[in-house]
Amino acid sequence: MRTIKFFTILLVLALGATAFAQNVKPMRTSGPVAYAQDQFIVRFNPGAPGQAVAALHAQHGTKLKRNLPHGMKLIQVPPGKSVEDLVDRFKKHPIIEFAHVDAVAYASMTPNDGFYSYQWHFDNINMEAAWNIETGKPEIIVAVADTGLNTGGEDTPVNLIPGYDFAYGDTTTYDGDGHGTHVSGTIAQATNNGKGVAGVPFGVSLMPVKVLDDTGSGYLSSIIDGIDFAVANGADVISMSLGFSPGYVPGEGLQETVTAAYEAGVVMVAASGNDSTTYEIGYPAAYDEVIAVGATDFNNVVAFYSNQGPGLEIVAPGGDTNAHHLINGYPDGVLQETFDSCHPRKGCEFGYFFYQGTSMATPHVSGVVGLLLSHGAGDGLTGSDKVDAIRDILHSTSVDLGEEGLDTVYGHGLVDALAALEAIAPPEPECTTAADCDDLVDCTVDACNGGNCSHTANNALCDDGVACTADACDAQAGCSNAPIDSLCDNGDFCDGAESCDVVLGCQAGSFPCSDGQMCTETAGCYDPCLSDADCYDGDDCTTDVCNLGTGECSNDPVTVCDLNTNDGCCPAGCDYETDVDCVPPEPCGDGFCAGAQQGEDCTTCPADCACISRACRKGCCGDYICTKWENANDCPIDCQ
Numbered sequence: 001m002r003t004i005k006f007f008t009i010l011l012v013l014a015l016g017a018t019a020f021a022q023n024v025k026p027m028r029t030s031g032p033v034a035y036a037q038d039q040f041i042v043r044f045n046p047g048a049p050g051q052a053v054a055a056l057h058a059q060h061g062t063k064l065k066r067n068l069p070h071g072m073k074l075i076q077v078p079p080g081k082s083v084e085d086l087v088d089r090f091k092k093h094p095i096i097e098f099a100h101v102d103a104v105a106y107a108s109m110t111p112n113d114g115f116y117s118y119q120w121h122f123d124n125i126n127m128e129a130a131w132n133i134e135t136g137k138p139e140i141i142v143a144v145a146d147t148g149l150n151t152g153g154e155d156t157p158v159n160l161i162p163g164y165d166f167a168y169g170d171t172t173t174y175d176g177d178g179h180g181t182h183v184s185g186t187i188a189q190a191t192n193n194g195k196g197v198a199g200v201p202f203g204v205s206l207m208p209v210k211v212l213d214d215t216g217s218g219y220l221s222s223i224i225d226g227i228d229f230a231v232a233n234g235a236d237v238i239s240m241s242l243g244f245s246p247g248y249v250p251g252e253g254l255q256e257t258v259t260a261a262y263e264a265g266v267v268m269v270a271a272s273g274n275d276s277t278t279y280e281i282g283y284p285a286a287y288d289e290v291i292a293v294g295a296t297d298f299n300n301v302v303a304f305y306s307n308q309g310p311g312l313e314i315v316a317p318g319g320d321t322n323a324h325h326l327i328n329g330y331p332d333g334v335l336q337e338t339f340d341s342c343h344p345r346k347g348c349e350f351g352y353f354f355y356q357g358t359s360m361a362t363p364h365v366s367g368v369v370g371l372l373l374s375h376g377a378g379d380g381l382t383g384s385d386k387v388d389a390i391r392d393i394l395h396s397t398s399v400d401l402g403e404e405g406l407d408t409v410y411g412h413g414l415v416d417a418l419a420a421l422e423a424i425a426p427p428e429p430e431c432t433t434a435a436d437c438d439d440l441v442d443c444t445v446d447a448c449n450g451g452n453c454s455h456t457a458n459n460a461l462c463d464d465g466v467a468c469t470a471d472a473c474d475a476q477a478g479c480s481n482a483p484i485d486s487l488c489d490n491g492d493f494c495d496g497a498e499s500c501d502v503v504l505g506c507q508a509g510s511f512p513c514s515d516g517q518m519c520t521e522t523a524g525c526y527d528p529c530l531s532d533a534d535c536y537d538g539d540d541c542t543t544d545v546c547n548l549g550t551g552e553c554s555n556d557p558v559t560v561c562d563l564n565t566n567d568g569c570c571p572a573g574c575d576y577e578t579d580v581d582c583v584p585p586e587p588c589g590d591g592f593c594a595g596a597q598q599g600e601d602c603t604t605c606p607a608d609c610a611c612i613s614r615a616c617r618k619g620c621c622g623d624y625i626c627t628k629w630e631n632a633n634d635c636p637i638d639c640q
Contacts, residue, residue, distance in 0.1 A: 034104035035083070035101035035102055035103040035104055036101065036102040036104075036219055037077065037083050038076065038077045038083070039065055039074055039075060039076055039077060039083070039219075039221075040075055040077065040083050040090075040099060040101050040102055041068065041072055041073070041074055041099065041100060041101075041102055041220075041221060041251075042072070042075055042090055042096055042097075042098065042099040043070075043071050043072045043073065043096075043098055043099075043253070044071075044073070044095055044096060044097060045095050045096065045097050046097075049095075053095065056093060056095065060078070060081070060086055060089065060090075061078035062077065062078060062081075062086065063075070063078075064076070068224055068225065068253070069224055069225065069257060070228075070253070070260065072253050074221050075090075083101060087099050087100060087101055098251070098252055098253075100251045100253075102221050103219075103220050103244065103248065104217065104219070104220075105220065105223070105242060105243055105244035105245075105248075105282070105283075115197055116196075116197055118326055118330060118354075119197055119334075119335050120298055120317075120325070120326065120332070121316075121317030121319065121335075121360075121364065122198065124296070124298075124317050125316065125317065125368070125415050125416060126416055127200065127418075129418040130371065130418040130421050133418070133421045133422070134371045134374050134375040134421055135371075135374075136188075136200075136201030136202055136204035136371055136374045137203055137204065137374040138159045139205070140201070140204045140205065140236050140370050140373045141204070141205045141206075141233075141234050141235045141236050141237070142188065142201070142204050142205070142207065142236065142237040142238075142239060142366055142367075142370050143163070143206075143207040143208075143209050143226075143230035143233075143235035143237065144180060144183055144184050144187065144208055144239050144241075144363070145223065145226045145227065145230070145238060145239065145240045145242065146175075146183050146208070146209075146211070146239075146240075146242065147175050147176070147177040147179045147180035147210060147212040147214070147216060148165065148167075148173040148174055148175035148177075148180045148181070148208055148210035148212075149163075149173055149175050149181050149184050149206070149208035150174065150178075150338075150342075150348055152347055152348055153181075153196075153350035154337075154350065155185070155190050155193070155195050155196030155197060155337045156190060156337075157187075157189060157190060157199065157202075157206045158188070159188065159203070159206060160205065160206055160207075160208075161205045161206065161233070161234075162207075163207045163209045164209060164210070165210040166209070166211050166225045166226050166229070167210050167211060167212060167213040167214075167222055168210075173208040173210045174210075175210070176213075176214025176342065177212070177213075177215065177216045178338040178339050178340075179212075179216060179241070179338075179355075179359065180208065180210070180212070181337070182353060182360075183239070183241045183359060183360070183362070183363045184206055184208065184363075185199060185337050185338065186200060186336050186360065186363035187199055187201065187204070187206060187239065187363045187366055187367045187370065188201065188202050188204055188205075188206040189202060189336060189337060190202065196337050196352060197335055197337060197352060199367065200363070200364060200366075200367025200370070200371065200417070201367045201368070201371045201374060203374070204370045204374060207230060207233065207235055209226040209229060209230055210226075211223050211225070211226040211242075212242065220250050220253070223240075223242075223254065223284070224257045227257050227258065227261055227268075228257055228260075228261075231260070231261045231264050231266050235266055236267065236370075237266070237268075237373070238261065238266055238267070238268045239269050239270075239362055239363050239366035240268065240269065240271065240284060240285075240362065241270075241271050241357075241359030241360070241362045241363065242270070242271065243272070243282035243284060243285055244282045244283045244284075245273070245275065246273055246275055246279075246280040246281060246282045247280060248283070249283065250284070254283070254284060254287075255287060258284060258287050258289050259289055261289070262289035262290075262387055263383050265381075265382055265383045265384070265387060266387070267291070267369050267386075267387050267390050267391075268284070268289060268291065269290070269291045269293060269366040270284045270285035270290045270291070270293065270362060271285055271293055271358035271361065271362045272285045272292050272293060272295075272307040272308075272309075272312055272358050273285070273306075273307035273358060274295075274305040274306065274307065274357050274359075275305075276305050276306075276307070277307045277309065278308045278309065278408075278409075279308070279309045280307065280309040280310075281294075281307045281308070281309045281310075281311050281312055282307060285311070286311045288311075289384075289387075291314065291365060291369075291391060291394070292311050292313045292314075292411070293313070293314055293315065293358060293364075293365045294306040294312050294314070294315040294316075294361065294409075294411065295317070295319070295357065295358045295360065295361040296317055296318060296361070296410075296414060297317075297318075297320040297332060298319075298320065298323060298325045298332040299325075300399075300401060300414055302315065302402070302409050303318050303319070303320055303358075305318075305357065306318060306358055308408050312409070312410075312411040313391070313395070313412060314365060314394055314395070314398055314412055314414075315361065315401070315410050315411060315413065315415070316364035316365050316414065317334060317360070317361060317364060318356060318357055318358050318359075318361035319331075319332055319333040319334040319354065319355065319357070319360055320332050320356055321333040321354055321355075321356045330354065331354050331356075333355050333356045333360075334354065334355055334356065334360035334361075335352055335353070336352065336353065336355070337351070337353075338350070338351075338353050339351070364415060365394070365415050367417075368394070368417045369394075371420070371421060372390055372393060372420055372421065372424065373390070375424055376424060377390055377393060377424045393423050394412070394415060395412040396412075396423065397419035397420045397422075397423045398411075398412045398413035398414055398415055398419075399414040400412070400413040401413050401414055429451030429452075430448075430451055430452050431448035431451060431452070431453045432448065432451070433448055434446050434448050436448060437454070437455065439475075441455065441473075441475065441478045442461065443458055443459070443461040443473035443478055443479045444456060444457055444458065444461075444473065445458050455475050456475075457473040457474065458473055459471055459473050462479035462480070462481065464479075464502070466481065466500075466501075466502060466503070466504075466505045467505060467506070468483060468484055468487040468488050468500035468505055468506050469481040469482060469483050469484065469500065469502055470482045470484055481502055483499070483502050485497070485498065485499045485500050487500060487506070488500050488505075488506035488507070492521060493512065493519070493521055494511070494520065495509055496508065496510045496511055496512045497512075512525060513525035513526075516528075518550070518551045518552075526551075526552075528550075529546035529547075529551055529552070529553050530548070530551075531546055532544055532545055532546045534553070535554070535555060537555045539555070540567060540568040540569045541557055541569040541570075541571065542555040542556060542557055543555070543556050543557075543558055557572075561574035561578040562579055562580065563578065563579060564580065565580070566581060567581060568581055569581055570582035570583070
């Protein structure tokens with residue numbers, strides 16, 4: 001069986017601060033403010049030349065350590081250089097928008113020693129009645145920017161979203177301190193499992209974002225990274241049980257990051273601090289965009305350690321371990337599961353611990369915000385309007401304590417989970433029957449489901465019977481029947497460009513040719529012939545014919561050999577012996593020999609027979625037949 005433990009630990013949480021290009025020294029009105037000696041934060045002016053940036057680094061020996069959100073840079077200080085001096089020098093440089101130290105903040109809690117009967121703090125904010133209305137939905141993500149989360153206990157939160165460790169630069173989010181695990185339990189401790197203790201919106205999803213190291217400290221730059229990461233990864237709420245000493249303003253970098261989260265519609269909740277001041281609360285709680293939470297004790301009186309002052313927005317149970325109203329003498333701390341110490345091999349010694357501090361009050365408010373969002377508060381709103389709607393509910397339903405109305409001790413009063421949930425007006429049913437949902441759009445199918453109307457567009461209801469129109473239904477505008485000319489194209493050029501009429505359907509196109517022209521699919525537009533003469537192509541070797549029916553010319557090559565007509569054409573396959581227009585071979589001497597085998601050279605002919613065709617045929621004029629003349633009577637005298 002797990003035990004309840006009671007002990008006191010003082011945690012100091014160091015958070016990186018953002019540097020700006022303003023001549024502002026870190027404020028130390030509440031004791032010295034620590035900051036990193038080996039790094040500082042800057043943002044260069046938009047469009048600063050790369051050469052100028054490089055020259056500035058070369059001049060001072062600095063270099064980029066890593067990029068921060070919103071264009072900010074974490075700059076490495078070289079050995080032997082003063083971070084204060086470098087910040088001052090960078091501020092004065094014309095390419096710098098702002099520069100400042102990476103300051104240290106402090107955790108807003110004093111954890112002590114510590115099952116549900118001991119969680120008096122839930123009774124004080126009406127949790128049992130609130131759980132009858134809402135226990136939290138997993139689609140709502142609450143990010144806890146703290147020392148991380150250990151999940152080795154018996155009562156670990158159930159719905160976990162992967163986070164990131166900005167203290168050590170990895171994804172484990174291991175809690176080496178215990179503070180983050182305790183805070184996370186107040187939000188999403190496993191509940192109704194027969195073990196341990198409960199959480200406020202235990203059905204939500206929890207995203208651990210480790211911005212503090214295992215000693216409970218970390219830089220402002222890590223907070224900037226953590227907030228930006230949570231927003232980018234879908235967080236709806238960011239719970240920050242941490243802060244700077246009252247009086248120290250961390251700079252424009254954190255302000256800009258917080259503003260971006262607020263404008264993105266993320267609800268941020270932060271602890272006012274445990275410095276017992278009555279005039280000032282610490283940052284980031286002091287930002288207008290953040291809900292600042294103070295702490296109350298068992299009797300709903302402001303806790304002795306809780307910071308007060310302008311900007312304090314609401315209070316919640318933070319406990320007082322110096323008081324003992326519980327049975328068995330346990331202190332009036334806030335009870336959750338966390339661990340005492342961890343062994344490398346044996347793991348962590350988990351138990352249930354009473355802690356006190358505004359760190360413990362903060363997750364009560366973050367948890368109630370998770371319940372509100374799960375129950376539909378702010379639905380339909382976006383950005384800062386959504387955040388402001390949640391804040392309005394918290395303000396108007398809180399239990400007024402102290403002076404009437406808003407004051408600097410209790411803010412608007414003690415958070416009341418039940419009253420806040422009851423303030424979310426249940427939406428009036430939009431409909432009871434489908435007839436209530438008629439949107440007067442003819443092509444939508446109107447239905448009533450669970451009191452909500454739905455309007456489903458149905459394209460088929462827009463069918464106009466015209467084959468060439470694209471029939472579509474828009475849920476707001478109704479039917480549209482856009483004509484599509486391409487659906488009417490019959491592929492025949494000579495029919496012209498067909499078109500689609502939204503009423504008449506496909507319409508024939510206009511004849512594409514000029515007056516008097518004719519058209520074919522292959523030839524396109526042309527002037528028709530009236531006689532064969534119109535078809536003359538300047539070539540004597542073609543037969544030019546006009547088709548009077550189509551107005552088309554044909555120019556076919558001549559193919560018949562003709563010995564009687566001088567038409568100037570020697571068709572393919574004809575020669576001078578078969579067509580009068582074919583040119584005979586050029587003679588060789590005054591005749592030619594014939595009778596020898598074809599292909600023999602003229603030089604093989606007899607001396608008295610000249611060669612005309614470079615081919616001889618063996619004959620009987622002597623040893624040859626002379627074929628120069630038309631008949632034998634014309635043979636030379638020396639040929640018989």
